[in-house]
Amino acid sequence: MPRGTAIALWVPTPRRTAMRMRLAQSSLGVSYLDALGWNDPSPRPILDAAPDHPVLSPGDKVRVLHRLDHGAPAMAWLPWGYTPATDSQRRPDHYLHARVETALAMPALRRAWREGRCLVPLDAWFEWQGEAGNAIPYRIQLPRGAPLFAAAITDARPGRGKRAGSGLVLISAQEGNGLLDAQGHRPVVLAEEDARVWADPQTTPEHARLLALEFLLPPPAFEWQALQTESAPLPAPEDAATPPHHVEG
Numbered sequence: 001m002p003r004g005t006a007i008a009l010w011v012p013t014p015r016r017t018a019m020r021m022r023l024a025q026s027s028l029g030v031s032y033l034d035a036l037g038w039n040d041p042s043p044r045p046i047l048d049a050a051p052d053h054p055v056l057s058p059g060d061k062v063r064v065l066h067r068l069d070h071g072a073p074a075m076a077w078l079p080w081g082y083t084p085a086t087d088s089q090r091r092p093d094h095y096l097h098a099r100v101e102t103a104l105a106m107p108a109l110r111r112a113w114r115e116g117r118c119l120v121p122l123d124a125w126f127e128w129q130g131e132a133g134n135a136i137p138y139r140i141q142l143p144r145g146a147p148l149f150a151a152a153i154t155d156a157r158p159g160r161g162k163r164a165g166s167g168l169v170l171i172s173a174q175e176g177n178g179l180l181d182a183q184g185h186r187p188v189v190l191a192e193e194d195a196r197v198w199a200d201p202q203t204t205p206e207h208a209r210l211l212a213l214e215f216l217l218p219p220p221a222f223e224w225q226a227l228q229t230e231s232a233p234l235p236a237p238e239d240a241a242t243p244p245h246h247v248e249g
C-alpha cells in the first residue's frame with residue numbers, strides 16, 4: 001500500500017501509558033523462524049500459536065526468539081516490560097524500551113545487554129501522532145508485510161524460575177532515527193543476517209552496539225499508513241493515571 005493511505009482497522013488507543021507504540025505479532029511462530037533461517041525444537045503449540053490479541057500493549061506476553069539456552073535457537077513467551085529487582089525503598093523503574101547508549105550505561109540493563117540479547121519478531125508496529133485526544137495511529141511495516149526483527153534484551157533465562165518484574169526491553173533507535181517523528185523511540189529493526197548476529201551469544205557487547213547503531217534498517221526500508229480508528233481518545237502523557245513506565249532518552 002502506498003504511504004499515506006488510510007485503512008480501516010480497530011486499534012486500541014494507549015490509555016494508561018505515555019508510550020505511544022503498540023506491536024503487531026499475529027503470524028504463526030514457525031513463519032518467523034523460517035524467515036530468520038532458524039530451526040527450533042520448541043514444542044509445536046508455541047510455534048503454531050498467535051497472541052490472544054492482534055495488537056500487543058506493554059505488559060502483554062509476546063513471542064521472543066533467542067539463543068539463551070546454551071546457544072540453541074528457541075522461541076518463548078515473555079512479558080513486554082522489565083522491572084529490575086531493587087533493595088531501595090523507592091518505587092522501582094519499569095523499562096519498556098531504551099536507546100543503545102542508555103542500555104549500556106545503566107547497571108540495571110547492562111547485564112541484559114551482555115547476556116540476554118534476543119529478538120522480537122513482528123508483522124508491524126503502531127505509533128500515534130498528534131495532540132492528545134486527537135492522535136492518529138499509523139501502522140509501520142516492511143514492504144509486502146515481511147516479518148521484521150526488533151532487537152531486545154531480557155533478564156529472563158530458560159530453566160530459571162520467573163521473578164516478578166522479569167521481562168523484555170525493546171532497543172530503540174538513537175535520537176534522529178525516528179520515522180513519523182525524528183525524535184521518536186522506534187524499534188531497532190535488523191536485517192535477517194544482522195538479527196542472527198545480534199542474538200548470537202558469542203557476539204560481544206561492543207559488536208552488538210555497532211549493529212544497533214549502524215546496521216539498523218533505515219527509514220526508507222519501511223512503509224506506513226494512517227489508520228481509521230474508532231478507539232477512545234489518547235490521554236496526554238502527563239495524565240495522572242499513567243503508571244511508572246520508564247522511558248529512557
